[in-house]
Amino acid sequence: MSDATIEVAGLRKRYGSTAALDGMSFTAEPGRVTGFVGPNGAGKSTTMRIILGLHTADSGRALVGGRPYRSLRSPLRYLGALLDASALHPARTGRNHLLWLARSQGLGRGRVDEVVELVGLASASRRPAGGYSLGMQQRLGLAAALLADPPAIMLDEPFNGMDPEGIVWLRRFLRTLAGQGRAVLVSSHLMGELQGMADHVVVVGRGRVIADSSVADLIAAASGDRVRVRTSAAGAVVAALTAAGADVTETAAGVLSVRGLGAERVVAVLTARGLPFSELAPHRATLEEAYFDLTSDAVEYRAAATGASS
Numbered sequence: 001m002s003d004a005t006i007e008v009a010g011l012r013k014r015y016g017s018t019a020a021l022d023g024m025s026f027t028a029e030p031g032r033v034t035g036f037v038g039p040n041g042a043g044k045s046t047t048m049r050i051i052l053g054l055h056t057a058d059s060g061r062a063l064v065g066g067r068p069y070r071s072l073r074s075p076l077r078y079l080g081a082l083l084d085a086s087a088l089h090p091a092r093t094g095r096n097h098l099l100w101l102a103r104s105q106g107l108g109r110g111r112v113d114e115v116v117e118l119v120g121l122a123s124a125s126r127r128p129a130g131g132y133s134l135g136m137q138q139r140l141g142l143a144a145a146l147l148a149d150p151p152a153i154m155l156d157e158p159f160n161g162m163d164p165e166g167i168v169w170l171r172r173f174l175r176t177l178a179g180q181g182r183a184v185l186v187s188s189h190l191m192g193e194l195q196g197m198a199d200h201v202v203v204v205g206r207g208r209v210i211a212d213s214s215v216a217d218l219i220a221a222a223s224g225d226r227v228r229v230r231t232s233a234a235g236a237v238v239a240a241l242t243a244a245g246a247d248v249t250e251t252a253a254g255v256l257s258v259r260g261l262g263a264e265r266v267v268a269v270l271t272a273r274g275l276p277f278s279e280l281a282p283h284r285a286t287l288e289e290a291y292f293d294l295t296s297d298a299v300e301y302r303a304a305a306t307g308a309s310s
């Protein structure tokens, strides 16, 4: 197995009567960004803590490059992680925080300056971390994770507190890290954050994996065979397409979702009847739609459980 691979298999963990993990299994491969997504309480943070050896699983295994994290001699050289960006000494400057960490790993000052530049913190690094915004704390945490140049990176909710510019920056940054051949595992409870960034998504709910798929396959499955048509003659278009065998719904004024006929056939029907349209394209689902299709069961369970306890 590559040094960069993060693998969990059959992880189970209970906290009293709560089953936080119920057979969690997946692999984050080198060279790709793997999104780790699920509703609150799905078990994402617990899984990451177990990978880092901060919590012990009741059963199952968690390996980094084929070995348990705790057995690694210089673990930061294998896996860089960011779990809680706010866990900082408020009086210590960002740079000193990194220098202290670098020293503990036998790394020099030069590397600290490099990672500070990489994450765009150069101007703020000599200020006390207590004054950092959450977005700046995330950047500092990312710098710490990258310090020993590890082949695998694991980040828990790194987009939290980032402004729109920071989000765009982080997406590009994580893509670059994966492009360098690293395994990048990123948790989020917002699927939309991963759009255009993740190659692969592991969707979890109630402590286990609901879907483990490439983003392309997930979107294709959720897109179905729908075609979106914008027209100023909705009534006539609905009639013509229905007569041709399609199932048509008007999703907004003048916007139709057509199922059962491919885009080419829809164009042929409309042109043959001289019906106007200003837009016509196969529907491409967003990652968010794909996610809601997949997790509706887990969310319903949660809503029911919340309702029952209140």
Ligand SMILES: Nc1ncnc2c1ncn2[C@@H]1O[C@H](COP(=O)(O)OP(=O)(O)OP(=O)(O)O)[C@@H](O)[C@H]1O
Binding pocket: 015, 018, 019, 020, 038, 039, 040, 041, 042, 043, 044, 045, 046, 047, 189
């Ligand atoms: N230390 C703990 N003691 C008791 N219960 C815990 C503990 N840590 C996690 N849990 C419970 O385990 C379950 C999974 O929690 P976890 O934090 O791993 O989920 P998550 O997917 O990371 O959620 P979020 O998106 O809210 O961070 C939840 O029901 C949570 O309440």
